[in-house]
Amino acid sequence: MKYTIPLATAFAVWMGAAQADDFSDKIVANLQDLGYGYIEIKNGISQVKVEAIRGTEKLEVVYDRATGQILKREMERADGDDLGQSGVDISTRNRDFLDDDDDDDDDSDDD
Numbered sequence: 001m002k003y004t005i006p007l008a009t010a011f012a013v014w015m016g017a018a019q020a021d022d023f024s025d026k027i028v029a030n031l032q033d034l035g036y037g038y039i040e041i042k043n044g045i046s047q048v049k050v051e052a053i054r055g056t057e058k059l060e061v062v063y064d065r066a067t068g069q070i071l072k073r074e075m076e077r078a079d080g081d082d083l084g085q086s087g088v089d090i091s092t093r094n095r096d097f098l099d100d101d102d103d104d105d106d107d108s109d110d111d
Contacts (some may be wrong), residue, residue: 023048023065028088031059038085044096047071053082062097071098 024041027050031039036052036059048063058078062071 023063023068024090027063038082038087038089040089041091042097043090043092045094047096047098049097053078053085056083058082 021043024043027041027048028039031050031052034054036054038053040051042049043065046065048065050059050061050063052059056078058076060072060074060076062073063069064071
């Protein structure tokens, strides 16, 4: 039982450090400069997915973490659940958001 508090504290510190990084910080700063009031960042294994709301616009971008290259970009009208949100939400996932099959239709096994 005496290990519960130190272990929980260490885990909380580690999770906070894992979620905050220079790549995400730069994305947040850039989007805030562009007037986005709500920014959600999901860090995957090698990709970062960003959803941002500015007024009635919803921007979704998936980046390659290693190169910073944009792999996918969509702009659409924000729905009712998205409107009025503000702040920054950063989370970590144990998977990526796009896979190699999303860009490569030649190797399809769906015949």
